[in-house]
Amino acid sequence: MVLPSGFTFPVAYLAVLGAAALAVGYALSRADPVVDATTILAWGPWMAVGSTLYVASQLGLVGGVLAPAVTAPTVYLTTFVAAGVVWLATLRTPYPRRVFAGVGFLVLSVPISLALRYGATHGGLTLAWPLAGGVAACAVTAVVWVALDQLAPDATRVAGAAGALVVFGHTLDAATTAVGIDILGFHEQTPLSDIVIQAGAAVVPGYGGWLFLLVKTLLAAGIVVLLAEYAREEPREGFLLYGLVAAVGLGPGAHNFLLFVVTTP
Numbered sequence: 001m002v003l004p005s006g007f008t009f010p011v012a013y014l015a016v017l018g019a020a021a022l023a024v025g026y027a028l029s030r031a032d033p034v035v036d037a038t039t040i041l042a043w044g045p046w047m048a049v050g051s052t053l054y055v056a057s058q059l060g061l062v063g064g065v066l067a068p069a070v071t072a073p074t075v076y077l078t079t080f081v082a083a084g085v086v087w088l089a090t091l092r093t094p095y096p097r098r099v100f101a102g103v104g105f106l107v108l109s110v111p112i113s114l115a116l117r118y119g120a121t122h123g124g125l126t127l128a129w130p131l132a133g134g135v136a137a138c139a140v141t142a143v144v145w146v147a148l149d150q151l152a153p154d155a156t157r158v159a160g161a162a163g164a165l166v167v168f169g170h171t172l173d174a175a176t177t178a179v180g181i182d183i184l185g186f187h188e189q190t191p192l193s194d195i196v197i198q199a200g201a202a203v204v205p206g207y208g209g210w211l212f213l214l215v216k217t218l219l220a221a222g223i224v225v226l227l228a229e230y231a232r233e234e235p236r237e238g239f240l241l242y243g244l245v246a247a248v249g250l251g252p253g254a255h256n257f258l259l260f261v262v263t264t265p
Helices: 011-031 037-042 044-058 064-070 074-090 096-121 128-151 153-182 191-203 209-233 235-262
Strands: none
Touching (some): 011 064, 011 074, 037 044, 037 096, 037 153, 037 235, 044 074, 064 074, 074 096, 128 153, 128 209, 128 235, 153 209, 153 235, 191 209, 209 235
16 A cells, blocks of 8 residues: 555544544444345445545545544544444344445545546546556456355455455555556555565566565465355354455555546646
8 A cells, every 4th residue: 555644643532532442343243134245245446445444544634623633543433433323323224235335425525526526626637557457457357256166266256346355455555556656646654565565576677566466366365265164163253354355455446546646746
């Protein structure tokens, strides 16, 4: 993931949001919702909400009392609390997962719209290369999933849409990172990721992102397979782990994609 600016830690907000997150988590455990591959897929848009809100924060589009709630890392607690409350509410509807995903997309449209408006009025939008990264992520995901279905059909059958989301999230993160660093002039600030990228650049000078994409893709595919047996035996815990792993990839990937569209060095 590309991190153009540092994290901030507003302690008061962290305390309040931490308490709210615990309360929401407790309420969800009492509600005992179904957690399966479809549930994790429904969380997909919410996984991108926090990272796109962070982009809006980086651009200075959120001010006043709300500003600390959308900086890192508090933005992820904010998103979890909001998503958890919505999830609890949608459990009362006939189609909770559909409604939950739909509300997620509506919420996601807000920071995206704000950021796009900012980019359009501050130098224009850079669409071609970020879109190329997104297309590459879709293509790699399709190839990897077909290969996994041939090599480990039991794993893909158990993981289902949750496993596909894991692969897509991490390939999106890796592909957009490669585009941002190798082509658009951004810099990687995560030390371990930078080591991998520099190793790739040592093989192909000026283009180190290919190795990062390869490593992330293989790791994501491996995790899908490794978690399959756990998800079969303990579906709730197993699919929650799939969701966590997917969020760790999809969130940064969505952040990179939107940031690169609206700001170019």
